[in-house]
Amino acid sequence: MLIATEKKQERDALANFILNGESVNIDAEPEMPLLWAVREKAGLVGTKFGCGIAQCGACTMHLDGQPVRSCSTPVSMAEGREVTTIEGIGGVDGMMSAVQQAWISEQVPQCGYCQSGQIMSATALLRDNPSPSDDDIDAAMKGNICRCGTYTRIRRAIKVASGQLEPRSEEEA
Amino acid sequence: MNDLTPGEKERSKLAKWSRRGFIGAGVLAGGGLLIGIGVRPGNPIGKLAPKVAGGAGEQLVNSWVKIDTNNIITAIVPHCEMGQGAHSVLAQMLADELDADWDKVRVQQAPTDGSYVVTDTARMFVAPFTMNAADWIEPTWNGLFTQVARMADAMLTGGSSSIRTTGQHSMRIAGAAARGMLVGAAADEWGVPAGEITTENSTLFHKASGKSASYAEFATAAADQPMDQTPALKTPDQYKLMGKSKARTDIPAKINGTAEFGIDAVPEGLDLSYAAIVRPPVPGTSVVSMDSARAKSMKGVLQILNMETFVAVVADSYWQAQQAANTIGIEWSKSASPIKTMDDQYAAFAAALDEAGETGGEEAAKKGDAQSTLGSAAKTIKAEYKAPYLAHSPMEPINCTAHVADGKCDIWASTQVPLMARSGVAETLGFDAENVTVHHPYLGGAFGRRLGVDEMTLAARVAQATGYPVKVIWSREEDTQKALYRCADMARMRAGLDGDGKLVAFDHVFTQRHDPAEACVPAIYNIANTSVRHAPADLHLPFQAWRSVDHSQQGFFIESFIDEAAHEAGADPLEYRMEMLKGSPRHVAVLKKVREISDWGGETPKGHAKGVAMVESFGTIVAEVIEVDMTSGKPKLVNAWAVCDAGYVMNPDGFRNQIEGGIVFGLTAAMYGELELVDGAIKQSNFHDYKMLRMDETPNIEVAIINSGDVPVGGAGEPGLPPAAPAFANAIYAATGKRLRTLPIAKQFA
Incomplete structure (x- = not known):
């Protein structure tokens, strides 16, 4: 054999x-x-x-x-x-980046497997475009599949990270 | 709060975790308390140990909580974490009953061990939705179902069941019982009545004497206290953590790359090699001959294994293994299946439906006399619906790491069924199950795909053949084309309407029936005469439960056809459903709420239209409205509104995330999902031709929750899916007058 x-x-x-x-x-x-x-x-x-x-x-x-x-x-x-x-992409001593913090406040991940890639795409988007529109977000993020379907939360988290939306608190969630 | 599941920092810890080390004493090393649910009254946990190990009158322990000397409370959770958030919510439920300080609660994945069979989940599969909470915890039944669960190796996660079975009937009881033992220990020490002691934030208080102490101080003494087998549980007005949107404990590790999934396993001290595999393109065939000359000469290739039902290439890296595997020419045996194309498959379904005719087949449900009412109805309509095969496509490709040495086997895999994996591997290798250890970290999605054990037994065979540890990774193409699938199906339905357009007779015959058994019955509606019949037909591709299982196709069939009846009656589809829900206040409330939040009947932009559908599945009632924009001639999803009644939602934000996911999963399948057959083999191979909905195609989603209470708690992972496809198709009908009786949708507007 x-x-x-x-x-x-x-x-x-x-x-x-x-x-x-x-x-x-x-x-x-x-x-x-x-x-x-x-x-x-x-x-x-x-x-x-x-x-x-x-x-x-x-x-x-x-x-x-x-x-x-x-x-x-x-x-x-x-x-x-x-x-x-x-x-x-985080800061020193395990500090989270603004994008990562928004991913927590909006409780984005489900299984989490795609989220490394999502966060890398979002990080690149926000560095080049600090206040992206919905169309900008679509263009930058449509190459990343999330099979759990967390897209609406990813969109919101990008807006939180870019200061366009306030982060949610646990009580508001 | 920290999550102690494997990925976070100390990977090997879980592997070394030993049940006996804790159970043996009932007291943790260095002091502390360990509690499980003993189903035999009066059995303190320490004394359960020998019984758990086996013997006459054996009873099991099915979940655990431990308290250490630093007042850290750990919930040991028997379900896997595959994205549904069960680890967090189960801990939340336990911690609430225990009056624990949530900031000091941790979660640990239970090891793969017979003690962690999920009795209540197994029971739900055996006797679903028939018993209330009081019945569930009745000891005799529990013992019986524990035995059943153990025989079936039921340490499984699926059926949207973790919260409503293990959570409601194990974690909460464990928490409440632990609290009672701590209170008992403090009462003895302080010499005060137990009833005067209160608890909060992992602390015991006796108001009259001013005494207080942390749980940790009494953890050891508590282990000697008798354990109440049926402790009083909190009522919703007493909840402090349940019903709150507590942040999930697994999320921090999932956003910084430290969460460990099955594919990430790098077992300590093992020098891993990697394997790519080639499985038969047509199910049931095997290798006749292969030409691997080129592969053998490729860099990094260590071994090429002809295992008859598959070929494995082992190399220094996965990439080298896959490159080499791609060059191997294999002649496969001829398939005995007469089905070569989807036309063949649908012809086989049609033949079964023809044979059943208007009255034949196996009766699935019957009420009144549908046949004669159809004969006398003022109007009748009939339609034939089809649904294609679908792949699960979890983002984490199927994989398994295996090491076989010295008569023992270790397996690292993302699995929904670790105990079944253990027995499957043991049987494959001819080992005793005790000699197989299954390590199961986080799952990168599952959706039913990881209820199988195929990748574990396959990897075990490879590792046995090589003698060294191997990580087997299936390419995306292997999993798309050669795995297990949501079945295709075909249904024929007839409806009889009276002079007022009221639906008075419904007849439904279809070919595929798996789970849940009631998915094919439109039981939520009050239809006087119903006939539901199953006309079985063979499937060419192997079946595997796919998120929401039979509801995934039956929801589309039934809720599309109800929409047809509404239009035939000249009625508003939402109001038509409302009329049929009289006497079902929960359903009426859900439908009213979705009417309100979706502004049903309100103005929509030109070219836009809304569709509605409603399905009750896995104990949760969900109504959805989908708004489409057809102005370009192709469907664009604009908005989705969902209203859900799961009785009581333990973590609203986590629940909403699951419903959002179910909607996207359902809409993805409705828009694009289809596997076609070419000469018996699947044509689609990867995400370029087996498409997923993406960011720019996903609608806005709004989810509202109704806590109607006082009913068994419903599930979250699956119920969001079934209404999505019919609501989408019904919206397209509203916009265009085109009735879609087959999926997927996008290609019908290409």
Whole structure:
């Protein structure tokens, strides 16, 4: 039944980039998608695999500040550049970013699996557009699928994070 | 408040958690109290331990609360957290009865152990909706159902059941009983009557003497107190946490990347390899031959396994494994199924319906004489409806990590049924269940897909073959095309209207009946003559319960056809339903409220129209109004309003989030959901052709709650879904006069 038998170890080429502010050297062949290099080789698993074909946005990271679908971005494209993941967008000492705080006040997540990607897309949107309209939100967020259907809460959280809406308190919820 | 489920910081802790370590003494290491619900009166928890381990007269413990010396209270929750918020709400219910300080309450996922069968959930599946709360906690019944649950390995999460079964009948009792034991211990120590002791914020008070103490101070002594098996529970006016929108405890970890899902498992000390799999494109077929020459030579590839019913490629990374798997040429055996296309499938349904005719098939419900009333009715209408196969498509792809060594197997998986996974894996490997350990972190969505154990048994076989730990990840394509599905179905309905247009006879025949059994019956309406018949027909694709199960297609069939009857009668569809709800005040109130919040009958912009539908499912009544904009010639969803009566909602914001999700899930299926067959294999493969509703396509959603009280608490996860598709289709009819009797909708306006 077994065709190959021995577990073999091969060394791949090294990939070098800045991951959440720290320089990393990862043992990954150049074609390997950034997603898998970061999850399996660098050991940061906050970024999720959803579809593998840049259709769902679960794997969204920032490459030099721009959102990319890391499942379809070869690690070679990150060479020497800055990669930011969900683990890298909060402040020091575990402080939450404004976007993350809004995600809490609006109680956005259900299963939570897509939310890393949602937050990375929203963070990029708000950096470039501090007061997005509904159309702006649609355009920036329609690449991120949420199967639990939290879209209306994501929209509200983006407006809270951008100061267009007041955050809800637990009593108001 | 912190959540102690696995992802937060110490991944390995749960794996090491041992039930015996706690139960053995009833007192926690370093002092503290552990309480479970013993169903045998007079059995303090410490003495239950040997019985739980097995033996004559065995009774089980089905949920737990522990109190440590720092006054931290931990609810040990037997249900999984898949996005429905059950971990938080179950803790909320326990903490309320315990008068606990919510800021010092934590949640812990119960380990995969026979002691954590969810007795009440199992009972609901056996005898649904027939018993009130008092019956539920009757000890004999509990014991019996515990046995049933244990036999069925029922540690499951599904059926919108966690709050209304485990919450209502285990967590609350555990909390109230714990409070009673703490009060008893303080009364003994202080020498005062227990009735004079009050509790608040995890503190005991005796007003007359001015004494007070934290729960922690009496936790150890409380363990020696007798446990009240039927403690008095709070009434809604006494609730402090129940009924409040407490923030969910799992959310902080889900927004900073630290929440651990099954796919994230990196077991400590294990050098993981990764596998991609190729399963048969047509169900029931197997590998005849394969050409893996190219795959074998690819970088990182460790092993290629021909397991007959699937092929696995094991590599240093998942990506390498998947790349190699994509190059393998496999010849599959011929399928015995005569069904090659959806036309074939629908022809098989039609044949079964033809055979049943106007009176045949298995009787599902009967009231009055529908057949003769149809014969004499002033007007009759009939229609044939169809619903396609659907995939569950949780965002977390199906995966399982397995390690088989020294006669033992460890499994890490996102699953709704950890105990069934344990037995399934044990059976597959020929092991005793005791030698299989199932670790189950958060689920990245489930919707019924994770009620199966296919990915666990498959991964166990791979890990047994390799001898080293392997994480098996299914590509999105594998899960879309080769998994388990919401069934397709076809229904024929007839309605008889009297001279006033009143619906006096209803006949309904369909081919698929799974759960809940009552989903096919329009029982909420007062129709004098009803006949509901099931004409079974074979499915080409394997069935798996899909969010709201039979209600997902039956809601569309029945509520669309009721709409047809209303239009045939020349009546307003909402008022037509209202007329049929006389004598059902809860339903009337729900429909009135949705009429109000949706401004039903009010002005709408040109090209816009509203549709209504109402379904009671999983104990909750939900009416929805959907507003569509047809000005472009294609349907655009504008607004959705839902009104729900679940009796009493434990966490309103969490409940609303579930209903919002159910609506989006239902509208997604209605707009796009469809799996087609090509030569017996599924055509759609990933999100580009199996589309999901996205941010820009999702309507505004408003959810209102009615707490009618004094009825068994209803569910949240599923009931929002069934009215969504018919309300959407009914809105399109209102806008265009085009009646949609098949789904999905978008392609009918392409």
